[in-house]
Amino acid sequence: MESLLQEWDGETVVIQRDHPTGAWIFIAIHSTKLGPATGGTRMKHYPDQRAALEDALKLAAGMTFKFAVPGFDRGGGKAVISIPEELEPASRSELLMRYGKLVQQLGGAFYTGPDVGTSTADMDIIAETGSPYIFCRTPEKGGAGSSGPLTALGVFTGIQVVCEHVYGNSSLKDRKVLVQGVGSVGKTLIEYLRNAEADVMFSDVAEEIIQQYRDQPGIQYIPAEDVYQTECDVFAPCAFGGVINKETIPQLKCRIVAGGANNQFESPQDAERLRARDILYAPDYVINVGGAMGITGIEAQGWSWEEAEEKVIHTVRYALKRIIEMSEAESITTDEAARRMANEHLSHSTANTDLSMDVKEDF
Ligand code: PHE
Numbered sequence: 001m002e003s004l005l006q007e008w009d010g011e012t013v014v015i016q017r018d019h020p021t022g023a024w025i026f027i028a029i030h031s032t033k034l035g036p037a038t039g040g041t042r043m044k045h046y047p048d049q050r051a052a053l054e055d056a057l058k059l060a061a062g063m064t065f066k067f068a069v070p071g072f073d074r075g076g077g078k079a080v081i082s083i084p085e086e087l088e089p090a091s092r093s094e095l096l097m098r099y100g101k102l103v104q105q106l107g108g109a110f111y112t113g114p115d116v117g118t119s120t121a122d123m124d125i126i127a128e129t130g131s132p133y134i135f136c137r138t139p140e141k142g143g144a145g146s147s148g149p150l151t152a153l154g155v156f157t158g159i160q161v162v163c164e165h166v167y168g169n170s171s172l173k174d175r176k177v178l179v180q181g182v183g184s185v186g187k188t189l190i191e192y193l194r195n196a197e198a199d200v201m202f203s204d205v206a207e208e209i210i211q212q213y214r215d216q217p218g219i220q221y222i223p224a225e226d227v228y229q230t231e232c233d234v235f236a237p238c239a240f241g242g243v244i245n246k247e248t249i250p251q252l253k254c255r256i257v258a259g260g261a262n263n264q265f266e267s268p269q270d271a272e273r274l275r276a277r278d279i280l281y282a283p284d285y286v287i288n289v290g291g292a293m294g295i296t297g298i299e300a301q302g303w304s305w306e307e308a309e310e311k312v313i314h315t316v317r318y319a320l321k322r323i324i325e326m327s328e329a330e331s332i333t334t335d336e337a338a339r340r341m342a343n344e345h346l347s348h349s350t351a352n353t354d355l356s357m358d359v360k361e362d363f
Contacts, residue, residue: 181239
């Protein structure tokens, strides 16, 4: 654990052992350069605490880049609640309340919302002790609800942009899109894709999701073990991180990777590996910014839902187009181009509060 912390380039890590449940809480604040650190709370069981801390550190850095690409005035952070395999509902709620207290003690250095393993109902519980630093409470409790739909909107926009670039046409009609993971982002993404008349395929590991989707018209089920070899135009990872790696890249039969999952690469070299195979990659943190940005805008800056949607579409289109152009002009990967764009905002600390950016075109 010490070496992980030593190698990390972030600002602060808060660690709390939750004795009653045996859980560990890791809050990683990677950067507050552009604003208060903001990121989801991931809650799951890990093989060991090193893996949990590592996840928190990586995900927090991802949030910094996510906000820095468009220059949105938030910093990067993430929390991981590493829980034992079995946790009863009552002790789970108590744990969430103790976690909320910890977030409140940080006094605004860290704002949070849902992530893998937490829901809007969980945000209601956390907010009882963690308010006003908790986003995405249910509408009944005064929150804006799930961030999934806005994330999905950005991912969908990203898919349109890359298709426009690769096929000369942003229409997704009859495009084969494989969505891996039908969670809060995947399910709305599938709706957008079906409305656009795409040829949708999906994969999931949960039996009830498979049953629910497999017999729907215009949608095809792909067993988890076949995902990487399935021929498609767009592969959209919306489940776990690390799915793009040296084992899976040689198997891929797609032209584009564009999905909502955080940290899709297992190692930084995977960007180059994809490029070598001529597969265009829409960097995850560029196209999955919608939920975090949109909800933060709605709850902390008073945007309406429609305004948030507009800004998400605009932000993803603008950033991704520039990134693809930069990667071609300079013969670098899209990941490298996105990092340069983010670093430019970070090194000048130029938070772009109105997000109008310097764009004159009407997308
Ligand atoms: N899970 C979101 C993400 O990874 C985190 C988030 C949602 C943060 C909503 C703030 C508000 O982007």
